[in-house]
Amino acid sequence: MKSAAPEKPASERIAQILETEILSGVIEPGTRIRQEEVADRLGSSRLPVREALRMLAASGLVQLETNRGARIPHLDKCEVDVLYRMRERLEPLALSESMPHTTVEMFDELEEIQSEIESGVNVSGFLELDRRFHLLTYSKCPTEDLRNSVARLWNSTAHYRRAFMNEGGPHRQWIVNAEHRLIVDAMQRFDGKDGERYLVGHIRRTRKELAAHPELFIEDSQK
Amino acid sequence: MKSAAPEKPASERIAQILETEILSGVIEPGTRIRQEEVADRLGSSRLPVREALRMLAASGLVQLETNRGARIPHLDKCEVDVLYRMRERLEPLALSESMPHTTVEMFDELEEIQSEIESGVNVSGFLELDRRFHLLTYSKCPTEDLRNSVARLWNSTAHYRRAFMNEGGPHRQWIVNAEHRLIVDAMQRFDGKDGERYLVGHIRRTRKELAAHPELFIEDSQK
DNA sequence: TAGTGCGATAATGGATCCAAAATGGCGAGA
DNA sequence: TCTCGCCATTTTGGATCCATTATCGCACTA
Structure with a gap:
């Protein structure tokens, strides 16, 4: 011992x-x-x-x-856009694979994280909690490669989310809260279709918001 | 110099x-x-x-x-199935991202590979050429992360394709040839929708063939 | 005789030292 | 004064040696 x-x-x-x-x-x-x-x-x-x-x-x-x-790599606008399209395709799969293995402890922790977000946090706190929230929803996915791929996409794009939030994104935080609630609700109902729908919408909206702010990226003419 | x-x-x-x-x-x-x-x-x-x-x-x-x-990891039936579902979602994206940047030299090389496959090769030769064919169709995708992700999925599942082909799969090789031709044709027409459709069908068929042969995997009761 | 615990062996993780390549500055020449 | 090229410095890649941990066999006991 x-x-x-x-x-x-x-x-x-x-x-x-x-x-x-x-x-x-x-x-x-x-x-x-x-x-x-x-x-x-x-x-x-x-x-x-x-x-x-x-x-x-x-x-x-x-x-x-x-x-x-x-x-640390500099990504241009197009690359971040593609990474978000990858997220739109992979994360719904991770969610539906994770859904059959959810536990009550997981939902408790999700609720705890979400409450902390809604209690009001600064940008860094929000980014950290948002990351923990989503990765936790995928945590019961049995395929490690899928979990790792999703985490890698989050890592690669983290800096651009931060730049966006620092510039004027945080006023849309209430939308994120609503979407998080919808996702948790779908998971508790074991409704894979709804979960995928809300999640894809969630990611796609962020992708389009990022695409609308080219000032977050360095010049794309590196060819 | x-x-x-x-x-x-x-x-x-x-x-x-x-x-x-x-x-x-x-x-x-x-x-x-x-x-x-x-x-x-x-x-x-x-x-x-x-x-x-x-x-x-x-x-x-x-x-x-x-x-x-x-x-070298042992994968069970479920994991390989999920890896193939990841391929079904990521590779169409890689193909459509690669399509705008294709060159005539690339099509020449694709034609060369495909001709060699159709000229008749053994299992190892087929697997090597099949891999080169598909990865070449994605090679013009500008996002390195996407290319790497696709290659990783091919690597992780390579052994199970080999096991399947060695057991009695090669008689379906003519289907693969037809599908390869369809994909090249769609790429030359710059038809993203057709390319995605043929590619998804191609991957899904293989996934189902693998799922129908549980003897290729070790016991799934490792829990 | 079977199961457990201890010890020898082998394999991995880490530290230090040396070689090769890249970066930056300085000087010579136009 | 600007540019090109050479050399010193910095930084990374690789080899050897030591410490730590896992693995496997054997003896001892119940």
């Missing part, structure tokens, strides 16, 4: 810290991540940092170029 | 070799991959092997467990 710590692997710990920093916007797109800087900032060798960067690359959070290090 | 070799990075070389071995079936699902074995088989240290395994994990070819190494 070992009551001691479960001895977390160290490269995962670094990956988790970097993920938080990237998703929270502390590290912005275009920034180059230097292995040595991260290494002695988090008190380890460069080797676990390299492994962590590989994990983050698999999660869609950084981009690796040979001999040129890792940097 | 450097006429010398472009100096390929070494971990990529290892990843490529392992990918070939896995896709060709030399290494079967469930097999544990030992870092040291690969290292001195390919003449390098264990470190590039570790990085290569990370890449393969991102490509969906291996599964990494902390302190327990890398092994």
Whole structure:
């Protein structure tokens, strides 16, 4: 019997810290991540940092170029649009796959998250809770690849949601709340069709809002 | 001016070799991959092997467990079914995104591949050419994430296609040929709707064929 | 004889050191 | 003064060595 710590692997710990920093916007797109800087900032060798960067690359959070290090990718308007179209196709599938395995504890946690959102939060708080809400609705999907794919799409587009919300999006937050309620309701009724419909509408609306704000992206003429 | 070799990075070389071995079936699902074995088989240290395994994990070819190494995942019937449903949703998007950027050289290469398939090949040859055909039709899709996602789905399911073809699937090869021709035709007419329709039908038929052969999978009662 | 617990062995995770490639600055020449 | 090219510095890729953890066999006990 070992009551001691479960001895977390160290490269995962670094990956988790970097993920938080990237998703929270502390590290912005275009920034180059230097292995040595991260290494002695988090008190380890460069080797676990390299492994962590590989994990983050698999999660869609950084981009690796040979001999040129890792940097957070700049996406143009078209790429974000396609990533949202991928979400429109994959997340309904994840939802319907997750739906048969829902538990009452999951609905309690969803309710808790949603209440916290509606109690009024700032932009960072909303983005974090919104992410937790949706990924939780997919969490019972038995196919790990599908869950990972969905999470990767959320990661890749996180910065642009943040930029949009910071510019003037938060006034539409009440729409999001209504849509969240509709999704939970459909899940509780085990109504896959309704769930898919509300979810697709939810994602599509955000996609179109982003497309209507080209100032959030860098110039598309990089060809 | 450097006429010398472009100096390929070494971990990529290892990843490529392992990918070939896995896709060709030399290494079967469930097999544990030992870092040291690969290292001195390919003449390098264990470190590039570790990085290569990370890449393969991102490509969906291996599964990494902390302190327990890398092994090729065993998928059950339900997981493969969901992976095929993901393909049905993502690949039509990849095709329509690729369609506006097609070139005459691409159609020449497609024709070359298809001719080789129709000239009669064995199972391994067919699987390799079929893979090249479809991934080539998506190759002009500008969104790298979408191309990678599609490739990952192909990788994860490759072994089960092989098992199916080896058991008695090849007699339906003429259907595949007809479907390939229909897809190329739709692409040349720039008919996105037709392309999506033929492609979805193509994938769905294979999914149902696999579902009708439960003997290809290990027992699903692993819960 | 079967089951459990301990110990030897082998494999993975991590640290340090070295080599190769890219980045940036400086100077020479037009 | 502007441009091109060379060299120093920085940064990443790779090799070797050490620590930690899992795996497997064997002995001991009930």
